[in-house]
Amino acid sequence: MENRNNRAWLYLLPAIAFLGVFMVYPLFDVLIYSVEEKFNFASQTFTGYGLYNYRYVLRDPYFLQAVKNTFILVIITVPLSTGLALLISLGLNSIKPLRKLYQTVFFLPYVTNTLAVGLVFMILFKKTAYSDGLINLLINAFGGQSVDFIDGPYWAKMLVMCLYTVWVVMPFKILILTSALASVNQDYYNAARVDGTSRWRIFTRITLPMISPMIFYLVITGFIGAFKAYSDEVAIFGTDLNVAGMNTIVGYVYDMLYGNSGGYPSYASAAALILFVIVFTITVINLMISRKNTL
Amino acid sequence: MKVVLQHLTKKFPSRNKKGEDVIAVNDFDFEIPDGKLIGLLGPSGCGKSTTLNLISGLEKPTEGKILFGEDDVTALPPENRGVGLVFQNYALYPHMTVRQNILFPLQNLKGKDRPSKEEMEAKALEAARLVQIDKLMERKPGEMSGGQQQRVAIARALVKRPRVLLLDEPLSNLDARLRLQTREEIRRIQRETGITTIFVTHDQEEAMSISDMIVVMKDGVVQQIGKPQDVYDSPVNRFVAEFLGTPPINVFEGEVEGGQLLIGGESVLSVPGAPDGAVYAAVRPEGFQLDEAGAFSCALRQIEVMGRDTSIVFEHPARVSANLRAIIPSEDRPSGSPEHVRFRLKSAKVFLFDHTTQERIPFDAEA
Amino acid sequence: MDYEIVERRARTGERVRKTVTYVLLSIWALIVLFPFYWMLLSSIKSYSAYNAERTPALFTLAPTAENYVTAFTEVPLARYFTNTIIFTLATTGLMLCVIIFAAYAFARLNFRGKNLLFSLFLALMMIPNELVVITNFVTITNWDMRNTFWGLILPSVTSVFYIYLLKENFEQIPDELYKAAKVDGTSDLKYLFKVMLPICRPTVVTVIILKIIECWNSYVWPRLITDDAAYFLVSNGIQELRENGFGRENVPAMMAAVVVVSVPLIVLFLIFRNKIMAGVSRGGTKG
Numbered sequence: 013m014e015n016r017n018n019r020a021w022l023y024l025l026p027a028i029a030f031l032g033v034f035m036v037y038p039l040f041d042v043l044i045y046s047v048e049e050k051f052n053f054a055s056q057t058f059t060g061y062g063l064y065n066y067r068y069v070l071r072d073p074y075f076l077q078a079v080k081n082t083f084i085l086v087i088i089t090v091p092l093s094t095g096l097a098l099l100i101s102l103g104l105n106s107i108k109p110l111r112k113l114y115q116t117v118f119f120l121p122y123v124t125n126t127l128a129v130g131l132v133f134m135i136l137f138k139k140t141a142y143s144d145g146l147i148n149l150l151i152n153a154f155g156g157q158s159v160d161f162i163d164g165p166y167w168a169k170m171l172v173m174c175l176y177t178v179w180v181v182m183p184f185k186i187l188i189l190t191s192a193l194a195s196v197n198q199d200y201y202n203a204a205r206v207d208g209t210s211r212w213r214i215f216t217r218i219t220l221p222m223i224s225p226m227i228f229y230l231v232i233t234g235f236i237g238a239f240k241a242y243s244d245e246v247a248i249f250g251t252d253l254n255v256a257g258m259n260t261i262v263g264y265v266y267d268m269l270y271g272n273s274g275g276y277p278s279y280a281s282a283a284a285l286i287l288f289v290i291v292f293t294i295t296v297i298n299l300m301i302s303r304k305n306t307l
Numbered sequence: 308m309k310v311v312l313q314h315l316t317k318k319f320p321s322r323n324k325k326g327e328d329v330i331a332v333n334d335f336d337f338e339i340p341d342g343k344l345i346g347l348l349g350p351s352g353c354g355k356s357t358t359l360n361l362i363s364g365l366e367k368p369t370e371g372k373i374l375f376g377e378d379d380v381t382a383l384p385p386e387n388r389g390v391g392l393v394f395q396n397y398a399l400y401p402h403m404t405v406r407q408n409i410l411f412p413l414q415n416l417k418g419k420d421r422p423s424k425e426e427m428e429a430k431a432l433e434a435a436r437l438v439q440i441d442k443l444m445e446r447k448p449g450e451m452s453g454g455q456q457q458r459v460a461i462a463r464a465l466v467k468r469p470r471v472l473l474l475d476e477p478l479s480n481l482d483a484r485l486r487l488q489t490r491e492e493i494r495r496i497q498r499e500t501g502i503t504t505i506f507v508t509h510d511q512e513e514a515m516s517i518s519d520m521i522v523v524m525k526d527g528v529v530q531q532i533g534k535p536q537d538v539y540d541s542p543v544n545r546f547v548a549e550f551l552g553t554p555p556i557n558v559f560e561g562e563v564e565g566g567q568l569l570i571g572g573e574s575v576l577s578v579p580g581a582p583d584g585a586v587y588a589a590v591r592p593e594g595f596q597l598d599e600a601g602a603f604s605c606a607l608r609q610i611e612v613m614g615r616d617t618s619i620v621f622e623h624p625a626r627v628s629a630n631l632r633a634i635i636p637s638e639d640r641p642s643g644s645p646e647h648v649r650f651r652l653k654s655a656k657v658f659l660f661d662h663t664t665q666e667r668i669p670f671d672a673e674a
Numbered sequence: 675m676d677y678e679i680v681e682r683r684a685r686t687g688e689r690v691r692k693t694v695t696y697v698l699l700s701i702w703a704l705i706v707l708f709p710f711y712w713m714l715l716s717s718i719k720s721y722s723a724y725n726a727e728r729t730p731a732l733f734t735l736a737p738t739a740e741n742y743v744t745a746f747t748e749v750p751l752a753r754y755f756t757n758t759i760i761f762t763l764a765t766t767g768l769m770l771c772v773i774i775f776a777a778y779a780f781a782r783l784n785f786r787g788k789n790l791l792f793s794l795f796l797a798l799m800m801i802p803n804e805l806v807v808i809t810n811f812v813t814i815t816n817w818d819m820r821n822t823f824w825g826l827i828l829p830s831v832t833s834v835f836y837i838y839l840l841k842e843n844f845e846q847i848p849d850e851l852y853k854a855a856k857v858d859g860t861s862d863l864k865y866l867f868k869v870m871l872p873i874c875r876p877t878v879v880t881v882i883i884l885k886i887i888e889c890w891n892s893y894v895w896p897r898l899i900t901d902d903a904a905y906f907l908v909s910n911g912i913q914e915l916r917e918n919g920f921g922r923e924n925v926p927a928m929m930a931a932v933v934v935v936s937v938p939l940i941v942l943f944l945i946f947r948n949k950i951m952a953g954v955s956r957g958g959t960k961g
Contacts, residue, residue, distance in 0.1 A: 020785035038809030386859025398850035412858035
C-alpha cells in the first residue's frame with residue numbers, strides 16, 4: 013500500500029512541479045509584487061509596502077483609457093455575437109442540405125491564427141496613399157465618405173475592433189448553440205406543432221428555455237474572454253496600442269511588463285489584480301442572474 | 308484442482324469514520340472438490356462477489372487461508388494464481404479484436420512460461436474453438452452480440468489453462484433465450500475441460516440448473532452448502548427456503564400442538580416429533596394437492612392456466628409471504644371458479660421454522 | 675378546395691422562409707470566407723499590380739508566385755515556421771507525458787490526500803493566465819531562459835483542464851477491465867499503455883489537436899519571452915512583418931506569409947473536422 017502511495021506521488025510529480033512553479037507560486041507572488049512600492053526590476057529593490065501601485069495604475073490615463081476601451085468592447089461584442097450566433101444557429105438547424113458545409117465554413121475562424129487574419133482585416137479597412145481600402149470603396153459606392161478606420165477617429169477604430177472581435181468569437185458560439193439546439197428533444201416541437209403553436213411562441217416558450225443554460229454559459233465565457241482581449245487588438249493596430257488609443261487592460265499589463273528596462277512588474281501586477289477583481293465580480297453577477305433565471 | 312477456503316473473512320473499513328467495519332465475508336470454510344462446478348448464490352450484497360475476488364486474489368482476506376490443491380495462495384498476487392475470470396459485462400478490451408483479446412493473457416507471460424508465437428496462436432484458436440467463436444476472430448467486441456462477447460470472455464479466461472475458473476454473474480447481461488443457451492454452454496465447456504469452476508449468481512434457477520453444488524450466502528455468512536436438489540428439498544432455515552424456488556415458497560404463521568400443525572387455528576398436517584410452540588410453516592407451491600376433503604381451506608383469488616400446470620393464487624389470514632400460490636397439474640384444476648378451495652398438504656413439501664432463530668424444526672414425515 | 679389553398683399557402687411560406695435562411699447563412703459565410711479569399715488573392719498579385727490598383731480588383735488574371743518567394747527569402751519565414759513546429763511538438767509531447775501520468779494517478783491509484791489534491795487542481799482552473807504571466811515572465815528571465823525554447827515551452831506543459839478531461843475518461847473504463855488485466859498478469863503501466871490509452875484514444879487525439887491549435891496561435895507569451903527573431907514563432911513573425919515589413923510596405927508579400935501561416939491549421943482542421951468540433955464543444959474556449 014505504501015508502495016502504491018509513493019508511485020501515485022511519483023506520477024503526479026511533474027504536474028505538481030509545473031503547476032507549483034508556474035501557477036501557484038505566481039499567484040502569491042503577484043499579490044506581493046502589487047504591494048511592493050517603487051520596485052526596481054534591475055536592482056530588485058523596493059522602498060516599502062503599500063497601495064501606491066494601485067493608486068498609480070488607477071490614475072494612469074493609459075490605464076483608464078484601456079478600461080474604457082475594454083468595457084466598450086465587452087458591452088458591444090458580447091450581446092452582439094451571442095445574438096448573431098443564436099440567429100445563425102437557428103438558421104443552421106432549420107436546413108438540411110449544405111448544413112455540414114456551412115458549419116465547416118463558420119468554424120474556420122476558430123482554427124486560424126488571429127494575428128494573421130487581423131492583418132487581412134487591417135488591409136481591408138486601412139486607408140493608404142494608394143487606395144482607400146476595400147471597405148471605404150464600398151462605403152463610397154453607397155454614397156458615404158471615406159473614413160480611416162485604422163489611424164482615424166476613435167469610433168471608427170472601435171468599430172473595426174468590435175467587428176473583428178465578433179468575427180473571431182463567433183465560431184465557438186455557433187458551435188455550442190447549434191449542438192444545444194440539436195439536442196432539444198424533437199418531441200417537444202412535434203407536440204407544439206400538433207397544438208398549433210406559432211413559430212415565435214415555439215421559439216420563446218420552448219426553444220429559448222431549453223437552451224438557456226448554454227446561452228448563459230456563452231454569455232459568461234464571452235464576458236471573461238472579452239475582458240481579456242488583447243491579441244486581436246495587436247493584430248489590427250500593432251503592438252503600440254497606447255499610441256493608437258486602443259489598448260485594453262490586458263494590453264496594459266503586458267506593456268507594463270515589456271519595458272526596455274525590464275518593465276514594471278509591480279504596476280503590471282496591480283493592473284492584473286484589478287482586472288481579476290472586475291472579471292470575478294461580473295462573473296459572480298452573471299452566475300447569480302443565470303441561477304435566478306434557470307431555477 | 309481442489310480449492311480450499313479456510314475460515315475466510317473479509318472486513319472493509321466503514322465509509323464514515325465512526326462506523327463499524329463492514330463484514331463482507333464471515334468465516335467461510337469450505338472445500339471445493341476438483342473438477343466440480345460450484346454455484347455461489349445469494350441476494351445482492353451477500354458477499355458472493357467478494358468471495359470470488361478473494362479467490363482470484365484481487366482482494367486480500369482479513370483472516371483465513373485459500374489453498375489451491377496443496378498450495379497456499381493466500382498471499383499470491385492474482386497473476387501468479389492461475390485463475391481465469393469472467394465478468395458480467397464481459398470486460399473485453401474494446402479496441403482489440405477477438406484474437407487480440409484472447410492472446411492478451413498469453414502475451415503477459417514472461418520468461419520460460421512464454422509460449423512461442425505459433426503456440427500462442429494455436430492456443431488462442433483452441434480456446435476459440437472450444438467456445439465456438441473461431442469464425443469471428445477478427446471482429447471487434449462492439450460488432451458482436453452479448454452471447455458471443457461472453458464466449459470470447461470465457462475463451463480469454465481459458466486460454467492460459469487456469470487452475471480455477473471464476474465466473475461473476477456471467478449470464479446477467481444476456482436476454483432470456485441467450486441465457487438458457489449460454490448456461491448450457493458453460494456446463495459443456497466445464498465438463499470438457501474439467502476445470503474447477505466457481506460461478507456467482509443471484510439467480511437461483513441458474514445456479515440450480517448447472518451446478519454440481521450450490522453455496523447459499525446471506526450477509527457474508529454461508530447458510531447452506533449442498534447438491535442443488537438436496538438444498539431445495541431440505542433447506543436449513545427460512546432464508547434458504549424462501550430464496551430457492553420459483554414461484555417462491557408460501558410462508559404462514561403456524562403453531563404446533565401435540566404433533567399437529569395448526570395454520571389459522573385449523574389443524575392441517577400431522578407433524579410427529581415437532582415440539583409444541585409457534586412456528587413459521589412454509590409450503591412449496593407444489594406441496595398443495597386439490598382435495599375436497601383436504602384440511603387446508605383458503606379463499607380463491609385467481610386461477611392462471613400456464614399450459615402443463617395451473618397456478619392457483621389464494622388468500623389466507625395467516626399469510627406471511629406477499630403472495631400465496633399453489634401449482635397443480637392442469638388436469639386437476641377446479642371447474643368453474645369457486646370462492647373457496649381446499650387442499651391437502653404433502654408433508655415432504657412442508658417445512659417448519661423456529662419463530663425466533665428461523666432454523667428448521669425437523670419432524671417425521673408420514674409415509 | 676379550402677385545403678388546397680391552405681396547403682399552397684403553407685408551401686409558399688415554407689419556401690420563402692427557406693430562401694431567407696439560405697440567403698442569411700450565405701451572407702455570413704461570405705463574411706467569414708472573404709478575408710481568406712482576400713489574402714489568397716492579394717498574395718498572388720504582383721507587387722506593382724497591387725499598388726497600381728486604386729480600386730482593388732476582386733480577381734486577378736496574372737497570378738504570380740513571386741510574393742511567396744519574397745516571403746521566404748527576405749524574411750526568415752522558414753525559421754519562424756521551424757520554430758513553431760519545434761515549439762508545438764515539444765510542448766504537446768511534454769504535456770501529454772505530464773497529463774497522462776497525472777490523470778492515471780487520479781483515476782486509478784488510491785493514495786492519501788487524493789481528493790484534496792484533485793480539488794486544488796480544479797481550483798487552479800479558475801486562475802486566469804493574465805494573473806500568473808507576470809511572475810512567470812520574471813521567473814523565466816531570472817532563469818536566463820529568455821530567447822530559448824525552454825523558456826517558451828515550460829510554462830505551458832501542464833493543463834489542469836486536460837488532466838481533468840482525461841481523468842474523467844479514464845474513470846469511465848469499467849473496473850472489470852482492470853481486474854481482468856490484473857488476473858492476466860498485466861502490470862499497471864502496461865495496462866495504462868495497452869488498454870487505457872487505446873480506449874481513450876478519441877480524448878487523447880482531441881487534447882493533442884486542441885493543444886496544437888493553441889500552440890500554433892500562441893502570441894502573447896512568445897512575444898514576452900523572445901525579442902531575438904531567431905526564436906520568433908509564426909504569430910510574432912507576422913507581427914514583426916506588419917511593423918517592419920520587407921523594408922517597404924509590401925502587402926502582397928505579407929499576404930503570402932499570412933497564407934503560409936494559416937494553411938497548416940486549415941488543413942489540419944479539414945482533416946479532423948469532426949474531432950476538432952466535438953473536442954472544442956466539449957472543452958474549448960476562445961481566448
